[in-house]
Each structure stands twice: as C-alpha cells, then as structure tokens.
Amino acid sequence: MNADPLADTGRPRGYDLEIRQLKTRAVAMGEWALGMVHDGWRAFSAGDLSAAQAVLDRGAELDRLDEDIEHAAIAFLVLRQPTAGDLRTAAGLLKITTHLDRVGRLGFDMARITTAGPPAGPVELRELLERMDSVVESMVHQCLEALGHDRADLARELFRRDDEVDQLHREANRIILRELRAKTSDTPRVADTLLVARHFERIADNACKVGEKTVYALTGQRRSEYLPRHRYIPYALETPTTAPGTTEHPPPG
C-alpha cells in the first residue's frame, strides 16, 4: 500500500485524459458559441445581412459539438462509472454544454432578426447595447476560463457581474420604451433591440449557470451553500435601494 495515497497518480492514464478532453471540448464549444454572439451582435448592429448569414450557417456546428460532448460524457459515465469529483464533472458538463448551446443560440437569434440598414435608435441606446455586449462576452470568457483552468474563484465572481448586466438591461428597456412611445425612430427595428437586450441578459444568466456547475464540479458546493438566494419582489415595488444591481447577491435567472 502506498504510504501517501494522495500523492499517488496510479489511475489508468486514459481516465484523467478523458476528463481533461471533455473539459477542453466544452471550452472549445463555448468559444464557438461566444463567436456566434460576437458576430451576431456585430451583424445586427451594422445591419449586415451577409455577416448575419455567416452566423446562421454556424448553427449546425454548434449542434454537432453539443451532441459530441454529450455522447462522450455519457460514454465516460457508463464506461468509467466515475465517483466524487469525476462524477460531478461529467454530470456537470452535460448541463454546461446545454447552457453553452443556449449562448450560441442567442447569438444565432440576433443574426436571425438582422435587417439591412443603419443602426436603429439613438446613440445612447447603441452605446448601452455595446456595453452589454462587452460585459456579457467578457462573462462568457470568464466562465470558460474557470471551466478550462479549474478556477472556482473565477466562477463565483460571475454572479456579481450578472448584477451589472441586469442593471444595463433595465436601462436599455427604459430607453427603448421611450423611443417606442415617441415614435421618432424606425419602430420595428427599435422593437428588435428589446429582443437583443433581452438576449444579452440571458447570455449573462447562462454564463452564471456554467459558473455554478463549474463550482459544483470542482468543490461539490451547491449555489445555495455559498450564495443565498435573493428574495425577489415585482419591479414596480422596488425602491432604488432594493433594485437589482445594488444588492450584495444579485439575481441570476
């Protein structure tokens, strides 16, 4: 018997390699999804239909990556019968890839509603949406970094950043509703920005869910154990001091 079993790496070499490969493939899928968000937003904001088409054409590869990782994770579960951290990683990756698929789909949806022509809405709205894009892309980067490099600390930070996105989302909605009421802009295109703002908010939520599953895989901790759930009230009843964005523990969806 080994004197220091914790120092022993006596597992079959293939075992650790398979887990590492599963994570690497999930990160690659996440980068693919992130590219779809990046380019989907660029196509929408520039009214570039050919760029939008290029994003839509990447949907099939996203499906393939999702199915391949699911297949590999299930094979790992069946053939290796993992336990503890290995089990949490394989089971967590099944959910993580679902959230990454949704991230890519939301980029796809931005490309789908792209119409030709100059950007809709006032400059302040476009700047706000640019800001949302910047934050959510950075959040997706961060969740992939956490997953790929076993960084639970990075994953936990995502919840705080989601708060900022929620605040930006509400601000964007306020401007868009103002524009729609004033009817000073191209109404259908401004209405589309409501969807885009919503897509950004959902992408941030999915990045948080990836972070949540990464923390679980690495530490076994459920979110409720390190981040008590915020009590929500209707927006209409919120005062400035209780609005999302001002709380210590912001609400992911």
Add this chain to the structure above:
Amino acid sequence: MLGGDKIRTEHLTAYYGPKPAISDVTLGFAEHAVSAIIGPSGCGKSTLIRCLNRMHETVPRTRVEGQVVLDGEDIYQLDPVRVRRRVGMVFQKPNPFVTMSIYNNVSAALRFNGRPSREETDRQVVRSLQQAALWDEVKDRIDAPAVSLSGGQQQRLCIARALAAEPEVLLMDEPCSALDPIATAKIEELIKKLKEEYTVIIVTHNMQQAARVADNTAFMYIGKLIEFGPTEDLFERPKESLTEAYITGRFG
C-alpha cells in the same frame, strides 16, 4: 439515518497479536438499513464486521478493546453463541454443508433455537428459502445435495441458512465476490429486500455495489474509519480527500 442504531462500536480497537488491525473505530449501524464498508485490502473491513459477532476472538492471539453495543448491551458481556445467533454472517465464498441436502442445510441452523417439530421445521425452511429468494428454484428438489446448486444459488442457500437462525443483524463479507453478474444482481436485490426485516452490514470491494445497495457507507483506511455517511453523499461529494482519492481510483 433511517432510524436509530441497531448496533454500534465505541472506540473499538482489534488486535492480531500486538498489532491493531482496526483502531478506535466508533460507528453506528442504523436499524433496518443496509450499511456498506469499503476500503482497500487490509484496511480492516472484515476485521471490523468479525468483531460485531465476536468471530474475531475465534482466531488465536487476538483481542478487542472498546465496545460493541447491540440494542444497548455490550456484546462482549454476553454469551458469544447467543450473540452469533442474533448477529448472523454470510461469507465471501459460499460454504454450504457439502454432505447435506438443501433442506438439511437450512434446518441445521434451526437447532440453534432448540429442536422444533417437523412441521415447524418445514415451515421455517420454506420461509428462509423464500426470504433468500431461492424457494422457487429449489422447491422441486429440496432433498438434492446442496453442492448440486450453482454458485449464486449456494450463496443464497447460505443466506437462507443464516436467516433460519432468525438473526437481528446480518453481516455479509464480500457476498458476491465469487459470483457472476446475474447471480450478483439477485443477491443485491435480496439485500435491499432483507433490510425490511433485518439490519444488514456488508463489506465489499465493489464500490458500485455499495452505491447500489447501501443506505450508508463507511470508508476505512489502514485500520481507521475515515468517513461514514449517506451513500449518495459519500460517492457524490465526499468530505475527506482520502475518500475522494480512493473512490476515484487514485489508490487502492
């Protein structure tokens, strides 16, 4: 835990000669539950369960410190034969009485409880074989030699023999290690059913088996109890890094 502890150890240390095989083990086994003990070879799992019915002391130059408490009584203050009737045991390799028939293998155990009538013996033999999920397979050849049964059937016969003595606790030391997957599945189903009437404690090398059948699992390493808790927690998120290292195959 599913209920109170039926049997528990208090600071139990068991020696072979001067060397302790298990050290200071304090552990409670819930009533009407299956508890598994896992750990690498030589960690003391079998020694631990052999202390639970005073089998350990049948080996020369052994001794025990601490207590084993069964329903509030220290079994080391009781008659060992009576203890072994209350705490039955099934071993790794099926060990039927080879010269006896299927019927006689089971009825032999009834003699622990006196000499029941022929009708009572018949009734008890049938009941034990039914509880061991063997009756349907042997009812037409009850007087056939026990050795004519397959390995899996012989192990269930040994379980029937143990149950015939009407124990309260059933200890099983690697009961499936000599069996094929189909026979193993039958025994595992049986173990889950037996907990309705008995308290079952199983030693196994097969972690998937522990995960399948046990409500609670203990992990032992070099004679010490490292971790004990609900099976699902132990296999999904163990508290101790040694447990994690063992169940994920990093040593052992």
